[in-house]
Amino acid sequence: MNPRHDARPHIESWLTDMDGVLVHENQPLPGAPELIHHWVESGTPFLVLTNNSIFTPRDLAARLRASGLEVPEDRIWTSALATAEFCKSQIPGGAAFVIGEAGLTTALHEAGFVMTETDPDFVVVGETRNYSFEAITKAIRLINAGARFIATNPDATGPSADGVLPATGAIAALITKATGKDPYIVGKPNPMMFRSAMNKIAAHSETTAMIGDRMDTDVVAGIEAGLHTVLVLTGISDEAEIQRYPFRPDEILAGVHELLP
Known part of the structure; x- marks a missing residue:
């Protein structure tokens, strides 16, 4: 499944998509609550990214909490926040x-x-x-x-x-x-969304990984932003979908449970 797992570089910071990676139809995906808890407890810099611009981070944190995921609101980065940052710049x-x-x-x-x-x-x-x-x-x-x-x-x-x-x-x-x-x-697949997210948590591309479930947004933007890319198969991508694209993620995992220490 994942021939390059041993080749994962030293990762200090994580960016992760939300739907299809951490939650599916308001239910947490296997390993997601534990992974978020591990990142929070260990002080690992991370952000949960979403292209959805309807909700504020506070709204999203409450929705995730109702789904069984305890994500602090300052760990949520939306396309609306990235757009506001861009316009301000x-x-x-x-x-x-x-x-x-x-x-x-x-x-x-x-x-x-x-x-x-x-x-x-x-x-x-x-x-x-x-x-x-x-x-x-x-x-x-x-x-x-x-x-x-x-x-x-x-x-x-x-x-x-x-x-x-x-x-x-x-x-x-x-x-x-x-x-x-x-x-x-501004939002995915524009790598600007990832760069603004990395600026927020003072992360560097060479030590940051992006976890996503879509080849056409998460993975391509992660590659263009110079990140280590992890595709999980709990969302919309399967092996046939992966084969459609001329690029590959660095890692392909069954789900985020495989990232638990």
């Missing part, structure tokens, strides 16, 4: 028109941004369950007037109990079609 104290939920608006507020519908520096599109035609129209007009177009993540669909839902990427595509302008996308 570009135009400190700027203004933004936002299509999104509390996770995104809170992150931008805390990064020093003003929310406005008048001449914003950025139009930022994130995940929401309440896309409004009026807001999308406003976004299109503001981008046409010169606002910079940013999206938190490229995911075109998201899961629900009743089937797929249109997500950030689908709404961004609608705006792109209307404006002729592509957004700058």
